[in-house]
Amino acid sequence: MxxxxxxxxxxGLRIExxxxxxxNEIVHGVDLTxxxxxxxxxxxxxxxxxxxxxxxxxxxxxxxxRISGGSVVFDGEELLEKxxxxxxxxxxxxxxxxxxSAASSFNPAxxxxxxxxxxxxxxxxxxxxxxxxxxxxxxxKLRLPNPGEIGFxxxxxxxxxxxxxxxxxxAMSCKPDLIIFDEPTTALDVTTQIEVLSAIRDIVRQFxxxxxxxxxxxxxxxxxxxKIKVLRYGNEVEEADTRIMLSDPKEEYTRSLxxxxxxxxxxxxxxxxxxxxxxxxxxxxxxxxxxGPRVLHDVSFxxxxxxxxxxxxxxxxxxxxxxxxxxxxxxxxxxxxxxNGEELPISSKQRSKEQLRELQMIYQIADTALNxxxxxxxxxxxxxxxxxxxxxxxxxxxVRELLTLIELDPDIYYSRYPTELxxxxxxxxxxxxxxxxxxxxxxxxxxxxxxxxxxxxGILKLLERLQSELGLSYMFxxxxxxTVEAIADDVVVMQxxxxxxxxxxxxxxxxxxxxxxxxxxxxxxxxxxxxxxxxLQQRAAMDxxxxxxxxxxxxxxxxxxxxxx
Amino acid sequence: xHASISSLVxxxxxxxxVTLFVISIIxxxxxxxLPGDLAQEILGQSATPESIxxxxxxxxxxxxxxxxxxxxxxxxxxxxxxASLANGREISELMGERLGNTxxxxxxxxxxxxxxxxxxxxxxxxxxNTAFDKGTSICTLTAISYxxxxxxxxxxxxxxxxxxxxxxxxxxxxxxxxxxxYRTVLPALTMTMVVTAHMMRMTRAALxxxxxxxxxxxxxxxxxxxxxxxVRHALPNALGIVINVIALNLAYLVVGVVIVEVVxxxxxxGQLLVDSVAKRDITVVQACSLIFAMxxxxxxxxxxxxxxxSNPRLIHxx
Numbered sequence: 001m002x003x004x005x006x007x008x009x010x011x012g013l014r015i016e017x018x019x020x021x022x023x024n025e026i027v028h029g030v031d032l033t034x035x036x037x038x039x040x041x042x043x044x045x046x047x048x049x050x051x052x053x054x055x056x057x058x059x060x061x062x063x064x065x066r067i068s069g070g071s072v073v074f075d076g077e078e079l080l081e082k083x084x085x086x087x088x089x090x091x092x093x094x095x096x097x098x099x100x101s102a103a104s105s106f107n108p109a110x111x112x113x114x115x116x117x118x119x120x121x122x123x124x125x126x127x128x129x130x131x132x133x134x135x136x137x138x139x140x141k142l143r144l145p146n147p148g149e150i151g152f153x154x155x156x157x158x159x160x161x162x163x164x165x166x167x168x169x170x171a172m173s174c175k176p177d178l179i180i181f182d183e184p185t186t187a188l189d190v191t192t193q194i195e196v197l198s199a200i201r202d203i204v205r206q207f208x209x210x211x212x213x214x215x216x217x218x219x220x221x222x223x224x225x226x227k228i229k230v231l232r233y234g235n236e237v238e239e240a241d242t243r244i245m246l247s248d249p250k251e252e253y254t255r256s257l258x259x260x261x262x263x264x265x266x267x268x269x270x271x272x273x274x275x276x277x278x279x280x281x282x283x284x285x286x287x288x289x290x291x292g293p294r295v296l297h298d299v300s301f302x303x304x305x306x307x308x309x310x311x312x313x314x315x316x317x318x319x320x321x322x323x324x325x326x327x328x329x330x331x332x333x334x335x336x337x338x339x340n341g342e343e344l345p346i347s348s349k350q351r352s353k354e355q356l357r358e359l360q361m362i363y364q365i366a367d368t369a370l371n372x373x374x375x376x377x378x379x380x381x382x383x384x385x386x387x388x389x390x391x392x393x394x395x396x397x398x399v400r401e402l403l404t405l406i407e408l409d410p411d412i413y414y415s416r417y418p419t420e421l422x423x424x425x426x427x428x429x430x431x432x433x434x435x436x437x438x439x440x441x442x443x444x445x446x447x448x449x450x451x452x453x454x455x456x457x458g459i460l461k462l463l464e465r466l467q468s469e470l471g472l473s474y475m476f477x478x479x480x481x482x483t484v485e486a487i488a489d490d491v492v493v494m495q496x497x498x499x500x501x502x503x504x505x506x507x508x509x510x511x512x513x514x515x516x517x518x519x520x521x522x523x524x525x526x527x528x529x530x531x532x533x534x535x536l537q538q539r540a541a542m543d544x545x546x547x548x549x550x551x552x553x554x555x556x557x558x559x560x561x562x563x564x565x
Numbered sequence: 566x567h568a569s570i571s572s573l574v575x576x577x578x579x580x581x582x583v584t585l586f587v588i589s590i591i592x593x594x595x596x597x598x599l600p601g602d603l604a605q606e607i608l609g610q611s612a613t614p615e616s617i618x619x620x621x622x623x624x625x626x627x628x629x630x631x632x633x634x635x636x637x638x639x640x641x642x643x644x645x646x647x648a649s650l651a652n653g654r655e656i657s658e659l660m661g662e663r664l665g666n667t668x669x670x671x672x673x674x675x676x677x678x679x680x681x682x683x684x685x686x687x688x689x690x691x692x693x694n695t696a697f698d699k700g701t702s703i704c705t706l707t708a709i710s711y712x713x714x715x716x717x718x719x720x721x722x723x724x725x726x727x728x729x730x731x732x733x734x735x736x737x738x739x740x741x742x743x744x745x746x747y748r749t750v751l752p753a754l755t756m757t758m759v760v761t762a763h764m765m766r767m768t769r770a771a772l773x774x775x776x777x778x779x780x781x782x783x784x785x786x787x788x789x790x791x792x793x794x795x796v797r798h799a800l801p802n803a804l805g806i807v808i809n810v811i812a813l814n815l816a817y818l819v820v821g822v823v824i825v826e827v828v829x830x831x832x833x834x835g836q837l838l839v840d841s842v843a844k845r846d847i848t849v850v851q852a853c854s855l856i857f858a859m860x861x862x863x864x865x866x867x868x869x870x871x872x873x874x875s876n877p878r879l880i881h882x883x
Contacts, residue, residue: 060786063777091788104779108878109801119787154877170787 041225113151161192219525284335310488686768812868
């Protein structure tokens with residue numbers, strides 16, 4: 001390797017963050033080198049310092065952080081010695097950034113094309129008209145629909161997967177030498193993820209752009225990166241070429257990351273026909289508003305005692321709407337819901353306290369589902385008092401019992417506030433709050449989606465233990481098929497508000513599949529680095545066109561579904 | 566889009582009419598509660614009860630309150646505010662010029678204070694937590710902390726005693742625009758000092774609140790300069806708040822001028838209101854109050870329409 005090839009050379013990078021007790025080091029001397037055209041995958045759990053290091057490669061730190069040591073040499077120039085103006089000139093034009101959530105990273109006040117061209121015009125790389133033409137060309141290369149027209153929309157008028165590709169086009173507008181991709185597909189559905197991944201990979205190769213690809217998803221990084229660096233607590237764990245890293249990781253921690261995906265639940269005995277299901281959903285339909293578009297069409301499935309039913313599908317498929325109907329938050333317009341054979345009133349307002357108690361919910365974002373001004377003991381104590389009438393010492397003892405049940409030490413956590421807990425611990429509090437009501441059925445709405453894999457696995461194991469100890473039934477809503485395989489007994493696949501396939505996990509996951517189930521299953525990234533290439537070739541061969549993903553239904557009523565939300 | 570805007574305007578106008586109706590009741594009751602009436606005020610303490618009663622009858626004040634209210638309301642709805650009790654002149658004629666003068670003063674103050682407040686707010690957000698930011702805040706907050714009449718007298722002391730501007734802003738219709746503007750400078754400056762702080766602080770707060778957004782970080786990572794980040798990326802998203810604060814302050818510029826007009830002997834609506842209250846000229850008091858209420862309703866409607874127009878998410882359907 002000659003020095004000329006070396007694009008980015010980070011040596012001994014140290015970064016400090018400001019907290020209540022002063023500056024704390026969060027990145028402890030990390031080295032990173034990148035050649036032109038090379039893609040480096042940075043992986044690790046949240047808090048590992050991935051994004052912080054990625055941003056430092058642009059000489060940028062978030063508010064409350066500072067680079068305290070080391071050097072960042074980009075194309076032979078030390079970034080850390082440059083002043084703000086010099087760094088500004090570099091950002092966007094030679095080093096670009098693609099953020100995790102395109103929906104919030106585009107300015108809602110401006111049209112996409114203006115945001116895409118801003119960098120190039122500002123850095124005097126292109127004049128306005130040329131920049132616009134080139135942006136349209138890039139849209140075309142990234143396989144966006146209506147490349148000539150899509151730029152004139154505002155961010156809220158474009159779907160998440162398309163926005164993510166527009167953001168890649170924006171990063172490409174100055175043909176930078178280096179792009180930092182910060183979890184660009186984490187917020188997307190698996191089917192959309194493939195479109196974005198293949199578009200990113202193609203364009204990065206086409207322009208020989210070097211990239212740092214940050215993610216916590218190993219299978220994704222396996223498709224994208226030439227080499228992988230594993231980080232933990234701001235330290236490098238190990239670095240190797242992608243294939244070597246996947247087949248032969250050296251460190252224990254890396255192996256534990258690799259192993260997460262292999263978790264499987266124990267198989268339960270089959271359901272007997274004579275069993276009365278705990279929840280029976282029979283032909284329900286629902287719409288938002290009295291004259292709004294119908295979002296659920298004739299949905300039916302049963303949930304039996306002590307079993308977990310996973311409801312899977314892309315965003316807009318009606319998973320969460322079904323949960324809202326079950327909990328009575330959204331009244332159904334047709335059909336009925338039976339609980340232990342008795343019909344439940346359609347609105348939660350008409351249900352008895354007992355009916356409300358037996359059906360509890362756990363939410364996706366524990367941060368917003370827990371009142372930050374209430375202590376843990378109050379959060380868990382409230383349902384104890386409301387449903388079971390416990391007070392004083394009795395309530396206190398039960399809260400401590402519940403904390404022990406969810407594997408948190410009551411002496412430490414009893415009187416803490418939610419902000420003092422980690423993401424996984426908050427989700428455990430959410431579970432304890434649901435358990436406090438002593439329900440027989442719990443709806444889990446994407447409860448592990450926002451968590452790291454190791455933490456999510458801990459939550460899944462906890463749920464399984466509680467199920468076997470307390471005989472609970474779960475309806476587990478998720479878009480992540482790996483989670484489904486890990487926890488589900490029965491699977492319901494939904495698309496556009498309809499059930500497309502239902503049955504036990506083995507029935508659904510064993511071929512032959514419904515075409516949509518097939519699409520979902522085949523879209524889950526595999527740890528094999530050749531998976532994406534293989535899949536794209538296979539799909540191209542199947543429909544004979546260059547289009548990467550073909551949906552089983554040509555029209556897409558998803559748009560109208562989103563609008564009503 | 567046009568349909569949604571026009572239905573918003575229509576909706577708000579209807580609500581505004583309801584609001585004004587409620588306000589008209591409150592005004593009428595409030596004026597009824599004033600001790601004494603015109604008859605007593607004009608005839609003085611030595612008047613005999615018989616003469617007062619006769620005068621009341623002549624003015625129509627002896628009729629029941631509901632009857633007088635309905636008569637007044639019907640008149641107002643048909644555009645007729647009635648006549649002044651004190652001098653019998655048509656109120657619309659009496660108020661016309663005064664209202665024009667008040668709007669002129671409010672316009673002058675707005676021309677100075679809005680650009681000033683916005684510029685200071687943007688600069689304070691750009692140089693947040695620096696000496697400039699703190700200095701601006703201290704100055705504007707000090708200005709707002711003094712009562713208006715005090716600020717007015719300080720300005721008279723500093724700028725009128727030294728002979729730069731007249732301390733009495735006695736304008737009339739036959740003056741040239743320049744002459745009017747020159748004479749209105751001191752009251753306009755006083756009003757500016759009263760309203761600038763609020764608008765400036767809110768602009769600053771709205772902008773700084775947005776600086777943590779992912780799209781602001783994105784703009785910085787695109788190599789956009791700090792000034793452009795504030796003006797191009799943060800300001801358009803803060804407009805909704807800024808417009809509403811400006812509208813509130815504009816309303817105050819029209820309605821809150823009473824004291825300033827009195828200090829500078831400015832022939833505006835506020836002066837008229839104060840004089841009429843002293844004279845118990847209740848028809849004029851009612852008319853002035855209703856005009857003030859209308860100003861609030863209309864400016865709030867305008868603010869709603871403008872902030873809707875400034876938000877692409879509300880205009881461009883998905």
